[in-house]
Amino acid sequence: MAARPLKSTQHPHDAEIGAIRKSWRGRIRFALVYPNRYHVGMSNLGFQSVYRLLNAYDHVVCERAFLPEPSRKQPPVIKTVESGKRLSDVDVIAFSLSFENDYAHILTILENIGLPLRADQRDDRHPLVIAGGVACFLNPEPIAAFFDCFLIGEAEAIMPRFLDVFAPGNKRRSMLKQMACDVPGVYVPAFYEVTYQRDGTIAAFKPREAVPAGVKRAYLKDLADSSTCSAILTPDTAFERTHLVEVARGCPHGCRFCAAGFIYRPPRFRPISALANDIDQGISQTNRIGLVGAAVSDLPGLGELCGQYQDENIRISFSSLRADGLSAELLSVLKHSNVKTATIAPDAGSERMRKVINKGINRDAILAAVDALVANGIPNLKLYFMIGLPTETAEDIDAIIRLSKHIKRRYLKASRSQKRIGEITISLNCFVPKPFTPFQWVAMAETADLKKKIAKIKNEMKKVPNVRVHSDVPRWAYIQALFSRGDRKVADILSLAHTYKGNWARTLKEISINPEFYVLRERDLNETLPWDFIDQGFEKSYLQQEFKRAISARPSPTCRVETCNICGVCNPSQ
Secondary structure (H helix, E strand, O other), X not given: OOOOOOOOOOOHHHHOEOOOXXXXXXOEEEEEEEOOOHHHHOOOHHHHHHHHHHHOOOXXXXXXXXXXXXXXXXXXXXXXXXXXXXXXXXXXXXEEOOOHHHHHHHHHHXXXXXXXXXXXXXXXXXXXXXXEOHHHHHOOHHHHHHOOEEEOEXXXXXXXXXXXXXXXXXXXXXXXXXXXHHOOOEEOHHHEEEEEOXXXXXXXXXXXXXXXXXXXXXXXXXXXXXXXXXXXXXXXXXXXXXEEEEOEEOOOOOOOOOOHHHHOOOOEEOOHHHHHHHHHHHHOOOOEEEEEOOOHHHOOOHHHHHHOOOOOOOEEEEOOOOHHHOOHHHHHHHHHOOOOEEEEEEEOOOHHHHHHOOOOOOHHHHHHHHHHHHHOOOOEEEEEEEEOOOOOXXXXXXXXXHHHHHHHHHHHHHHHHHOOOOXXXXXXXXXXXXXXXXXXXXXXXXXXXXXXXXXXXXXXHOOOOOEEEEEOOHHHHHHHHHHHHOOOOHHHHHHHHHHOOOOHHHHHHHOOOXXXXXXXXXXXXXXXXXXOOEEOOOOHXXXXXXHHHHHOOOOOOOOOOOOOOOOOOOOOOO
């Protein structure tokens, strides 16, 4: 549901519930920065959970900051939401990075607050500039020049040790050296040197100092004692006044395009009792609860948990439900919560392509899910598909059209018995090859090719009533790929784009670096990749094996935590 429009004199945070305000005196001062607008940042559960985590320490005060709203006038100096302090006055500026397309905003924010853009231009007088978030887990190298250090892994596992080492007033370099050596998950780019071969590929990644040769991601082995839920409720989010609760991290299904399914291994579920406590906390402030996770429907006992609240005026929604995971209990929850739109992600139209990506669901399961949703009174349906996947053919694009039309016919027939005909929305997403997935070596599809495929699907589906088609902008998917697959040289591209005030067409035309080297080039399986220095817990050979299975359209089994050693995460010593 869209947020209610605010009055011109009203700030978004005026309607917040739950903001934490502390005295700055005698405390380590953090500015937690989301490099996008307030609405986007406050919709991010990871951002909110780090805010809660930091403020749980008595000797820490953490306040939020965001990219200013667009203005025809000179943008105001960015200040913290809670107390209106300048970011230059804090001890640590911590960026929360979820999406590569936000990278350009990092430089905008640093310039706005008067900090040198590059880390090597700052000294002990400046705040420490750090970053964490899923984008950093994958590949921090394209933005390495702008940060003093990165937190590679989950904040709950890193922050206690980070705060043990960090002390305001200490010499920056010696403190960073201690962090790099003693705090698992801390990556300090300045302590490492990258050399290149004549063809532009990486020759070596070596320490300049006496620090570990690589960085091992830090993660929580057990989620029982963690509480990841909304810290603040506000109407100005994508989930208006909804209390979000994290159900799980990771996903056992191993879809080959999905980075979260690999970097969050092993998949972990939070205990039912802990989830119930978080839900109870939320319903003390709102009747809207959102359960979040890559595979929410896989949680044992989820139906029973949600059933506890069906006699109350509580609306429960889910971030993701697999087509083959719609139990009778979950369908009852959706119906009781008066959910108007349900989402199914076939991701591909053909059975062959679903085997390539290891989706693990077939056409019958998708259609059965459609029938079940309509039967439970959900009027609208959203379908997610990807285009530009490896080995994709024209037949696979036609299969998306055929499956969508078949779903529409099936949906229409079932809807008539309910005497209400809703709308189907098809979302087309451009595939971007991500680090630490079996597809990290493949080339991205060319922008012109993606545009043609989108146009074909839209032209075919516009003839079908009550069906809408939305799509990515291939140009922005290209930029995302550049930053997700780039090395340290890409920082120069970002700097030039900042100089040209976000004019990417001019930037890509004038830059001496060829962006297609990073985006459109298929990489050798034995090539040293920019992100290879990060240890995610599994071997590169495992991803190579999965890549070969993908090319031959062979599926792999779901992750069986602690009972197999296929990827090596659960049994690293073996």
